[in-house]
């Protein structure tokens with residue numbers, strides 16, 4: 244191959260890769276707009292916000308390639324689109340456990356969202372105590388010349404679940420996945436305390452709602 248051809252190929256690859264990453268960024272933007280609409284409308288009706296915080300992230304090219312290698316997926320954009328579901332990620336932190344399911348239901352029932360997968364680690368926590376509701380959703384992104392369906396990994400959890408998961412994540416990295424058993428046991432205990440707090444906050448909230456007679460809640 245001549246040098247000029249290689250340059251053209253590389254230029255093309257860079258162009259296609261940028262469009263690929265942009266489609267995921269737009270998928271995140273669309274989902275966040277939907278979440279903000281739900282948040283504002285819910286707050287108007289129920290006089291409290293079920294959503295405390297929304298964050299998002301795009302996987303880095305390095306981490307996409309690492310995951311593709313781990314999954315023995317071909318290093319082409321089409322293959323990556325088909326087998327890696329968390330290039331785009333959105334995380335919603337809710338006030339109460341019931342809100343996590345409410346938000347998930349509200350988004351899932353929207354006609355332009357297709358739910359590809361649900362993992363309910365709230366009902367079925369991981370052995371270490373990790374809790375969160377995970378959805379892989381497909382959302383259409385209207386590009387200049389086509390409609391690109393984009394997958395987004397959506398994690399919905401409470402503040403207490405999020406607090407626990409961030410600490411566990413830090414510890415996991417510090418020990419490179421080999422957390423000492425005593426620390427692991429303490430973490431699992433902390434997850435139980437976080438869960439107790441969540442249940443207590445939810446029942447207090449329910450009592451206040453009953454006192455206020457908010458029948459819409």
Ligand code: GTP
Pocket residue numbers: 329362369371373377407408409411412
């Ligand atoms: P990956 O492909 O490795 O991302 O996992 P998976 O396809 O089995 O998906 P899963 O739904 O189990 O986890 C996806 C994401 O949830 C992870 O990338 C983390 O952000 C989060 N997660 C899952 N398990 C844990 C955990 O034990 N601790 C923490 N802190 N986060 C977790």
Ligand code: MG
Pocket residue numbers: 329
């Ligand atoms: Mg992941």
